[in-house]
Amino acid sequence: MPKSLEDWEESGLLEGILSIMSAFSHELFETIPEVKYVGLLTRNGIHVFSKSKSQELKDRILKSQDSSEAIIAFMLSIIKLENVFNENILYVTLRIGEKYKMYMKSLHGAFWIMIITEGPHSEGLLMYVLDELASRLEREIL
Numbered sequence: 629m630p631k632s633l634e635d636w637e638e639s640g641l642l643e644g645i646l647s648i649m650s651a652f653s654h655e656l657f658e659t660i661p662e663v664k665y666v667g668l669l670t671r672n673g674i675h676v677f678s679k680s681k682s683q684e685l686k687d688r689i690l691k692s693q694d695s696s697e698a699i700i701a702f703m704l705s706i707i708k709l710e711n712v713f714n715e716n717i718l719y720v721t722l723r724i725g726e727k728y729k730m731y732m733k734s735l736h737g738a739f740w741i742m743i744i745t746e747g748p749h750s751e752g753l754l755m756y757v758l759d760e761l762a763s764r765l766e767r768e769i770l
Contacts, residue, residue: 644769646675649741652761653677656743660757665744669732719755733758735765 646668653666657679667676722730724744731754732742741761743754 641769645765648765648768649675649761650677652764653679656757660749660753662745662747662749663743663754663757664728664746665742666761667742667744669740669742719758721751731755731758733762735762741765 649666649668654677656663656666664679665676667674718734720732720740722732724730727746728744729749730742730744731751732740733755735741741758743758745754
């Protein structure tokens with residue numbers, strides 16, 4: 629199994645992961661209305677699948693001051709604590725402003741899968757959804 633992001637990219641597995649995540653995100657948007665975004669966080673950036681077709685709305689949420697600060701703070705912690713990308717830390721939850729919450733799960737220490745929600749929701753259900761996405765990726769790609 630590839631260990632670094634570069635290994636994942638070179639192996640072609642990253643493209644497969646993004647393809648599965650795209651299909652999974654569409655299923656998720658239909659079944660859990662509070663889920664607004666599904667994404668993959670790597671050391672090189674964030675790949676985001678949006679419920680909204682509007683790029684303007686997507687940009688407003690992901691580039692808002694609150695979102696930027698939360699994501700930047702998390703990325704800085706990654707730089708300071710390289711071990712955030714190892715398998716010992718499985719879940720991270722971040723509040724983004726007043727309305728949004730981000731749930732993340734480590735995937736084999738190489739990157740994080742994430743869900744961004746708006747409004748009230750069941751945290752247990754969202755953790756289950758992250759586990760289901762991770763299981764699907766492991767079954768079909770890994």
